[in-house]
């Protein structure tokens with residue numbers, strides 16, 4: 001039995017490159033690192049899948065997973081012991097009291113933790129941008145996986161947390177490893193047993209190393225947060241390839257309908273957000289939706305884009321003379337941008353739309369050049385100003401070469417200069433032959449951009465007219481006339 005001073009002196013001596021201490025430390029890192037890697041492989045996929053999957057018993061599985069977050073290490077050790085012991089179902093493997101058994105036990109310990117935290121992280125990201133990824137054509141699981149890339153900082157934090165939990169636990173590794181010197185002795189088991197024997201030197205030395213490891217993990221998490229938002233620079237934009245996103249001046253059949261909505265209704269629980277709306281969108285239209293907050297403009301755009309389950313009919317008709325269904329894209333009021341570069345955000349949209357890899361570069365280039373963001377291509381998208389982000393949203397939608405573009409208040413919360421820029425771009429898109437449906441609160445903008453204006457109130461389409469007739473024609477129905485009177489500031 002040493003005095004405490006002796007023990008510290010011995011610990012200090014051991015920490016300075018004692019082979020036994022180094023061996024124990026290396027084994028601990030190897031076992032916990034491997035277990036975290038195994039847990040990451042299973043847990044990340046499971047968590048992402050559980051965030052989007054819908055199946056009977058899902059609630060129970062999620063409850064179980066969340067409960068397992070607090071799974072005691074000794075219980076894991078006991079369960080794995082029962083599995084791997086000679087009499088157990090996996091006893092024939094003969095891996096009890098080996099590092100492999102310890103990896104198995106720690107994998108069992110960290111996998112639910114990684115899965116549960118990943119699920120929450122993906123759900124939070126989907127709540128922010130899931131609709132927009134779906135609008136870009138992402139299937140649910142692809143959207144969930146993209147959110148892992150988007151929130152890779154959060155993912156890294158989850159993995160480091162899992163690693164710290166593994167390397168600091170003692171119950172599971174003690175039960176299935178047995179603390180055999182030179183074979184299964186890891187830091188925590190050694191500390192526990194040496195302390196119980198009263199040999200504090202090695203225990204203290206390993207305690208210091210363990211604290212240093214956990215501190216380093218914490219430091220790594222802090223570093224990641226500090227680096228958060230930074231995007232590794234990608235290749236600089238290449239010279240513009242010969243691609244022209246502008247529509248080939250296709251002969252346009254006059255007033256050919258592209259979308260016919262009949263009695264379209266959308267309900268959110270008790271709220272009837274769209275109430276039996278019927279309208280026809282013609283090729284070349286610039287239909288602007290106006291109405292008070294909550295009148296159903298966004299819902300109508302999403303329903304026409306096919307993002308919401310609706311009652312009634314919404315039929316898309318083939319373009320003439322091309323003979324194919326129109327492609328649609330949508331730009332949201334606040335575009336959801338992945339924590340990637342400007343370039344990658346456009347690239348991901350093209351990837352989700354199934355555009356062949358060989359075409360993506362050229363299309364990114366052309367779209368970013370078109371909105372004046374080529375020079376910013378490798379900046380983090382989220383570091384752009386509001387107006388630039390909206391332009392990037394437009395570029396991402398436009399790169400998909402839509403025939404119909406839905407724009408939800410594209411200039412909301414932008415300053416007048418940025419509003420003018422967006423308006424000019426929208427006009428340029430219309431000049432390219434893109435059919436537009438747009439919502440706005442700016443009546444002046446409606447007048448400048450629209451060929452037709454529709455006024456919504458309480459989910460109903462009150463009136464829809466050509467722009468000149470809407471603003472200067474015969475008197476509008478009373479609610480629309482009052483709305484216009486209340487918004488005279490636009491004149």
Ligand SMILES: Nc1ncnc2c1ncn2[C@@H]1O[C@H](COP(=O)(O)OP(=O)(O)OP(=O)(O)O)[C@@H](O)[C@H]1O
Pocket residue numbers: 268271272273291292293294295296297298299300
């Ligand atoms: N996801 C949702 N869940 C529940 N209710 C919703 C949801 N989305 C919209 N609503 C409701 O549907 C109605 C129409 O909303 P919508 O967002 O379409 O209106 P809006 O005209 O676009 O409003 P704003 O001008 O404020 O953007 C509102 O009563 C709104 O509260």
